[in-house]
Amino acid sequence: MKKLLCSVFLITMILNLYAQSNQEKEPTFIKAGKLFDSEHGTILVNYIIKIENNKITEIGKNITIPKNGKVIDLSDYTVLPGLIDGHTHLMTLDDLNDDYPMAQKVLFEGDALRVLRGANRAKTWLEAGFTTVRDLGDSGPFLDVALKRAINEGTTVGPRMFVSGPIITSEGGQVFGLLKSERGVIKDEYTIIKNVDDAINAVRIHVNYGADLIKICANNSPNNTSLTIDEMKAIVKMAHRYNRKVTAHATYDMAVWEAVNAGVDGIEHGYQISDTTLTLMAKKGVALIPTDISKPLYHKAYDILDYQGDRDAAIKSIKDNYQDRLQRAIKAGVTILTGSDNYIDFKMPQGEAAKNILISYEEEGMKPFNILQSSTYLSAKFMGKEDELGILKEGAYADIIAVKGDLEHDFSNTIFNVVFVMKNGEIYVEKE
Ligand SMILES: [Zn+2]
Known part of the structure; x- marks a missing residue:
């Protein structure tokens, strides 16, 4: 009996771990009101960034967010590469x-x-x-x-x-x-x-x-x-x-x-x-x-x-x-x-x-x-890393920040007003 209970416990644990790892693979979608295109030095508007694990897997205006998809709404902010x-x-x-x-x-x-x-x-x-x-x-x-x-x-x-x-x-x-x-x-x-x-x-x-x-x-x-x-x-x-x-x-x-x-x-x-x-x-x-x-x-x-x-x-x-x-x-x-x-x-x-x-x-x-x-x-x-870092594009690491304000006309205040920091797909700062 004890042996059976142990096995049941083990199987449950494995199933839980499996569910958790599946959960981790669920994509996150960032809604960017403004987005800094670091390669061209311009601002894009109303973009969506799809993140899976630690990487950006899609970025664009016409990305479909599934009904119960995880969304981080940064519509009011400017999103930049870290x-x-x-x-x-x-x-x-x-x-x-x-x-x-x-x-x-x-x-x-x-x-x-x-x-x-x-x-x-x-x-x-x-x-x-x-x-x-x-x-x-x-x-x-x-x-x-x-x-x-x-x-x-x-x-x-x-x-x-x-x-x-x-x-x-x-x-x-x-x-x-x-x-x-x-x-x-x-x-x-x-x-x-x-x-x-x-x-x-x-x-x-x-x-x-x-x-x-x-x-x-x-x-x-x-x-x-x-x-x-x-x-x-x-x-x-x-x-x-x-x-x-x-x-x-x-x-x-x-x-x-x-x-x-x-x-x-x-x-x-x-x-x-x-x-x-x-x-x-x-x-x-x-x-x-x-x-x-x-x-x-x-x-x-x-x-x-x-x-x-x-x-x-x-x-x-x-x-x-x-x-x-x-x-x-x-x-x-x-x-x-x-x-x-x-x-x-x-x-x-x-x-x-x-x-x-x-x-x-x-x-x-x-x-x-x-x-x-x-x-x-x-x-x-x-550093030879322009496809992975310092850029928001498919295949890059999910190193993403957001600031509140107007970067072009009020740079010094806005750049200090960091409301969101993600590194490698994990969130470290998230303010209202
Ligand atoms: Zn020095």
Whole structure:
């Protein structure tokens, strides 16, 4: 009898599981009042998106919704592909009032606490509407790979992560303020190379540990050292052999010029770039990721620092420089991708602070739909993922967000008014 009861229990359980898995396969239909076509940079109206499991399986105006079909009604909103932040450091948060934040982090935080804090921050990016990030180092010894695994297996919640592992750099990395006797700690934070052979092996190490792309420091600011062109060329050659993109931290013109000549795919920051270098970038198809800071964030920073000088003059001078560089890059035909580089504690959810990168580009004269293309389709294309991410089309992942307001005429308010976030077919934010 006991045996029979057990069998009945087992059969019931199997049937329930079968019913559940069938239930999961039931499609969901999103009614989009407005829909951002990220490939063409236009708005479409009254579209329906059919989602099965984690993918979009149909999209169009004439999709029949079955009588009892599951519907998410976003008729009053604008639906977009999930945003992509192309430059994050989820495992880093610096205090503006700290004289040596980098040294603090490598000496006192420790891997366990650091990755737990990183996981918390990752969630804020997803809630802000970033369903994908490229995490570019300052993440200890491959803690970014660990966090990516935890998110992918559902242990913790966050955006899709494409990770670089430690930044490959020359002596000293970007940590300043350390005593010479303590310089050994830098090797956990950076992959330090001394020559071309080291460069080649560093890429192999990164690929084996799970890096999706390679990040280098063409120049080590705030330190003064830099990689040689031959070292960068060796890194690029090896990374491309393993189908990994290479992106370079490069702040001044010579560093950008050398990195571009070495064959990198992306330039991070590029605060000072000459027209000649921009022309070369456009010719070689090298993307620029301007990690500019918005005016509201500058004001926040000055509040935190209790800055007593002439704020407006200081902000104007920096923003004029940003704007000049961004506009010259656009004019030269360089692809612009979005990257917040947000690792500073602005006393607000980090993902919200990161969203300011979009505001910054608007302040510098980019049009809202061009900004959104940079943060969706073009960012996905950079990673060779434009059929899966940053786009709403059949076969793409169901990474979908919705905002309330008018993106074209009231961009800065609307982009912060996120009412819906879905990643991989699962809903993480759903507001009235
Ligand atoms: Zn950075």
